[in-house]
Amino acid sequence: MTDLSAPITLNDGVAVPRIGYGTYKVGDDDAQRTVETALSLGYRLVDTAEMYGNEVGVGRAVAASGLAREEVFLTSKLWNDHHGRRKARAALEASLERLGTDHIDLFMIHWPSPKQGLYVETFEALLEAREEGLIRSAGVSNFLPEHLERVHEATGVWPSVNQVELHPYFNQPELRAWHAERGIVTESWGPLGQRTGSVLHERAVVDAATAHEKTAVQVIIRWHLQRDCVVIPKSAHAERIAENFAVFDFALTDEELARIDALDTGERQGIDPGGDER
């Protein structure tokens, strides 16, 4: 059986921890504190973005952690107003500056923003930056298959990762299978599915939590891992940051996984990446 505490290898040979600390809605000052906490607890992947406004805090936390830079896997994303070759390059350089590092491990296009029609050119800028060693891996976020196919047609490269909304209520089985066939790793954002309703009270989740003497959140995080997704839960609280990482001492059964799969509604909680909103 796959050791889920070991990194997963991307289609470009880069190894990524399967669980990371997400930082959306964590301000710059808080980010320094919470990322330091996460790193001290064993997290080795930190997910930030230009749009989160906390890259300075994240960079400070990495510097203060006492860990060597190579021990921490840093991911960031360029925002929608930085599509296009020149703007993408400038956005990457600004992220490097704010993070206080000479490279980002995985850099992503935050949204395809199809109304701009520039995501292919933007991805080409990421590939150039990868050649130069400014990033180690070129990924995307919120891309639909049609966007990924365009990128592949133009560059011959499948992005290494597609970070998408994914949780038990919207668990995207078709997209996950489509990614797997092409060697693209699926990374789950909003993994706890708490934007509407609460998946934490679902019978399938509560039963598994009781059976394994774990919390509902730990069951959901473990479900992501056993479904081969990289998962990046966010919490502003140290005890929850610790709880969310304590998921390597139990395994869900096939039946428990299937019951959680069955919670899928097929409906997004977030924005439609194919629409005009972004």
Ligand SMILES: NC(=O)c1ccc[n+]([C@@H]2O[C@H](COP(=O)([O-])OP(=O)(O)OC[C@H]3O[C@@H](n4cnc5c(N)ncnc54)[C@H](OP(=O)(O)O)[C@@H]3O)[C@@H](O)[C@H]2O)c1
């Ligand atoms: N690419 C994209 O477009 C995109 C979009 C959204 C998010 N993301 C990334 O994905 C990461 C995760 O997504 P997210 O932050 O939206 O949602 P999430 O991780 O699914 O959920 C975060 C929420 O769950 C709560 N929580 C965390 N651990 C908990 C626990 N053990 N028990 C009870 N509640 C808990 C947090 O509250 P407290 O903080 O109060 O503990 C927070 O309200 C983000 O931080 C970001 O890095 C990417």
